[in-house]
Amino acid sequence: MNSQMFINLILEPLFKKDVPRLYPGEEKRIILHMDSAGAHVKDTVVKWLQDRKLKFITKVEWMSNSPDLSPMDSGVNSIFERRCNRHKAKNMAELLAIAKREWKKGLGRSGLGHCRNILKAW
Incomplete structure (x- = not known):
């Protein structure tokens, strides 16, 4: 999966449908935590999240795998x-x-x- 597929197939439906359905009225409080898969850390994905003012944990902020x-x-x-x-x-x-x-x-x-x-x- 490349970054554009990740945006189109995962992030857009997640933030347009699932988050409002699961957390009505709390959408702005959601913080996305992804793993280090290549598509998740691409600049295009980070920019997409930032442009929409969506909160997410950056790769630098992730816990070590320990x-x-x-x-x-x-x-x-x-x-x-x-x-x-x-x-x-x-x-x-x-x-x-x-x-x-x-x-x-x-x-x-x-x-x-x-x-x-x-x-x-x-």
């Missing part, structure tokens, strides 16, 4: 993934049900406290 610097990926998400992997889903519907059940369990008193501890330690 367990020490990414508590949600290395802490919370890894625990969630491990819990889901205890079960053997036979299809996508079953996996979704397992994920929802485990997420609810994880957000109980101890799970929420565990998330807080991970973020405090970070």
Whole structure:
């Protein structure tokens, strides 16, 4: 995917349709975070975002890819993934049900406290 395809197929629909639908009245508060894919960091994409006064995290501002610097990926998400992997889903519907059940369990008193501890330690 090149930068123009990324703008046309992803960014335009995202900011014209999805963001207003998902966050009505909050559109100006959205901050886009992309990865380092070539199409995401091209000058044309950055200019497109800036011209529309859309907030985004620049490549320079991104966190390094390190367990020490990414508590949600290395802490919370890894625990969630491990819990889901205890079960053997036979299809996508079953996996979704397992994920929802485990997420609810994880957000109980101890799970929420565990998330807080991970973020405090970070």
